[in-house]
Amino acid sequence: MSRVLAIANQKGGVGKTTTSVNLTASLAATKRRTLLIDLDPQGNATMGSGVDKREIEASSYDMLMGDRPLDDCLVKGVAAGYDLLPANGDLTGAEVGLLEELGRELRLRHALESVREHYAYIIIDCPPSLNMLTINALVAADAVVIPTQCEYYALEGLSALLETIDKIRRFLNPGLRVEGLLRTMFDPRNNLANEVSRQLLDHFGDKVYRTIIPRNVRLAEAPSHGLPALMYDKSSSGAVAYLALAGEMLRREAALTA
Numbered sequence: 001m002s003r004v005l006a007i008a009n010q011k012g013g014v015g016k017t018t019t020s021v022n023l024t025a026s027l028a029a030t031k032r033r034t035l036l037i038d039l040d041p042q043g044n045a046t047m048g049s050g051v052d053k054r055e056i057e058a059s060s061y062d063m064l065m066g067d068r069p070l071d072d073c074l075v076k077g078v079a080a081g082y083d084l085l086p087a088n089g090d091l092t093g094a095e096v097g098l099l100e101e102l103g104r105e106l107r108l109r110h111a112l113e114s115v116r117e118h119y120a121y122i123i124i125d126c127p128p129s130l131n132m133l134t135i136n137a138l139v140a141a142d143a144v145v146i147p148t149q150c151e152y153y154a155l156e157g158l159s160a161l162l163e164t165i166d167k168i169r170r171f172l173n174p175g176l177r178v179e180g181l182l183r184t185m186f187d188p189r190n191n192l193a194n195e196v197s198r199q200l201l202d203h204f205g206d207k208v209y210r211t212i213i214p215r216n217v218r219l220a221e222a223p224s225h226g227l228p229a230l231m232y233d234k235s236s237s238g239a240v241a242y243l244a245l246a247g248e249m250l251r252r253e254a255a256l257t258a
Helices: 016-029 044-048 060-064 089-100 104-112 132-140 154-171 191-207 219-225 235-257
Strands: 003-007 034-040 081-083 123-124 143-149 177-186 209-214
Touching: 003 016, 003 132, 016 044, 016 123, 016 143, 016 177, 016 219, 016 235, 044 219, 060 104, 060 154, 081 143, 089 104, 089 132, 104 132, 132 143, 132 154, 143 154, 154 191, 154 235, 177 191, 177 235, 191 209, 209 235, 219 235
Parallel strands: 003 123, 003 143, 034 081, 034 123, 143 177, 177 209
Antiparallel strands: none
């Protein structure tokens, strides 16, 4: 059975797109068929997958507005081994365009019904805000992965996101749950980072992934080459960490199934 995971945090710069691209690539490397959905108008996940957002013929905007079926908008088999639903600046128009539409929160969920059975994992890269695009992702998802930096404002932003997830669960998607919290851009030499990490563990317990994503130059460089870190430098600490995250997620799922 396929799983749909939204990578979400309304705070920008916490590693959502980096996590979306590299987790999808790592899951694809385990021979699972995966789909990455770019729901951010910046199109960074699209560019980071090696697809030029300025040259795409159809995008997540066309799918959300009902102009094209989802399958017609896909880029099949990017270099990293997964399929991609790309995005570009057109997606900004979906915010306004969906306001007058019936069932606007359900567009992505309904669109995924036609392709869901073809994938083991569907990863959704959300924009850094709690807007209609993020709501579509949360309504379509089975669970949410929350990348968070271990810094002063992390916990404050996290509480607002958890409130939104609770509202979505009550009114639109009763099965939605928090899959896990992922500590990103972590520097163990930073005392504040270690303190916030302890607070996350104290508050959320085993919801916090054991895998920690370090600050890593290769992770930062890879998108400019249109590649996930796994293909840019598979021996880098960033690539190894995301492979470990994929393994941890698969083990968790196997334990739940058992």
